[in-house]
Amino acid sequence: MLWSVVKIVLFVVLVAAATLGASALLDMEGGVRIALGGIELNLTPLKAVLAMIVLVAAVWLLLKLLSLAIAVLKFINGDETAITRYFDRNRERKGFEALSEGVMALASGEGNLAMAKAAKAEKYLRKPELTNLITAQAAEMVGDTRKAETVYKRLLADDRTRFVGVRGIMKQKLANGDTETARKLAEKALALKPKHAETQDTLLQLQARAQDWAGARATLRTKLKYGTLPRDVHQRRDAVLALSEAKDVLNEGNDISAREAAIEANRLSPDLIPAAVMAARGYIEQGKPRYAVRVIKKAWDAQPHPDLAAAFAAIAPEETPQARIKRFAQLAKIKPDHRETKLLMAELNIAAEDFPAARRALGDLLESSPDARVLTIMAAIDRGEGAADAVVRGWLTRALNAPRGPQWVCENCNHVHGEWMPVCDQCQGVDTLAWKTPKESEIMGASGAAMLPLIVGAIEDNSDQEAADASAEVVEDADVASDETATQAEGAQAEVIDAEVVPDKA
Secondary structure, three states: HHHHEEEEEEHHHHHHHHHHHHHHHOOOOOOOOEEEEEEEEEEHHHHHHHHHHHHHOOOOOHHHHHHHHHHHHHHHHHEEEEEEEHHHHHHHHHHHHHHHHHHHHOOOOHHHHHHHHHHHHHHHHHHHHHHHHHHHHHHHHHHOOHHHHHHHHHOOOOOHHHHHHHHHHHHHHOOOOHHHHHHHHHHHHHOOOOOOOOHHHHHHHHHHOOOOOOHHHHHHHHHHHOOOOHHHHHHHHHHHHHHHHHHHHHHOOHHHHHHHHHHHHHHHHOOOOHHHHHHHHHHHHHOOHHHHHHHHHHHHHHOOOOHHHHHHOOOOOOOOHHHHHHHHHHHHOOOOHHHHHHHHHHHHHOOOOOHHHHHHHHOHHHHHHOHHHHHHHHHHHHHHHHOOOOHHHHHHHHHHHHHOOOOOEEEEOOOOEEOOEEEOOOOOOOEEEEEEEOOOOOOOOOOHHHHHHHHHOOOOOOOOOHHHHHHHHHHHHHOOOOHHHHHHHHHHHHHHHHHOOOOOOO
16 A cells, blocks of 8 residues: 555656656757758757657667667578577567466366466477476376376486476375385485485385384484484484384394394383383393393383383292382382372282282272273272172273273374384374373273283182183173174183182182
């Protein structure tokens, strides 16, 4: 608005100045006298100014005609470029107009129009590095993948457009599900343009999906080098990949190399629970329990986890339940109010048959987060204290319908995994799994009671048949399983509680 006012004011000032100038010329006395070859011209001041303007225009036109004549003479003498430059300006203008219209058509989703404009621009400009890209993307837009691939291959011939061609073919292979070829193309594209963040991410994901952990770690170093990944995130993901590499080495039967790789992964990221567990077990196998304890304590301080407790128990597998409670006290005091610490101490006290202490260890978990693990522990406590079978069955029935508690959940797609893995099964995200309670648990994971023998050791019990009968009654009374598979899984859960955890004192 302000600029429009300024332009209007400027126009009025110029008109007023021209009017005043013309009036001054009309009022001016005298004039201009021109004498040439016996011809004399007397011009008033106004006519003299107009004559000067006409003379300037005539000189400009004469110069243009002279330049054209010189170009024609050079053309006659064999210089084609002079006259070609003179007449090709119009072709260039038309070419860039067609190119601009092609880009606009591509942005608006008009693929066929974009290809037509690109062909017209190529006719005038002869610049395939510009027009081929529009043609390829427009062909993909209309579904003509064969033509798009042909154009991308033409881009490979020029050093300036080779990266675009490789990247375009790579995306086509990804769309077709040919991840192996896409991975090789991504490696070539990254070699051509190592700073390209999207190519780095694509290659990293493809390498992780193919379990090429060494290649993925090299790509991570490239991302760190060019500043597309913070140093702390790089260290964490490098630890994840190092741990995955260690697991592959272990599967190949090389225990020593696997231990070293696991210890290296734990050094890179001490809070990575699977790395801490694997490193701790490696130290135990080496006869270095003090190192194992240090690793587990550091990881427990970051996030308590049942696998850490299991590894801590493996340091002294033959100890009595009372000795185990005493040894685990050093782990419990690190995070005494944490949910996992309370559950762990409750389970250890159940193994020691100190059921009042187990009830005290649970604290307020029954009110604040009554998941399946809490409820099965309550069933074990009541069973150990001699409560009626109906009370025990009530806890187990509630446990069948209760949430499963914390699990390995992908933070990108919320997919629940039964165990930790470096790459999400659902969205293929790298290092996206976190130990937390899912919003809506859809997977029936193992409850804490099923994991209890792993921590405290199996306790002999001669009432297996009675426990199996009681668990069958629980399943019948609960009436929550609609298919045979779910019923069998739930019955097995109750069997573990009755048969392996709680001595029958009733």
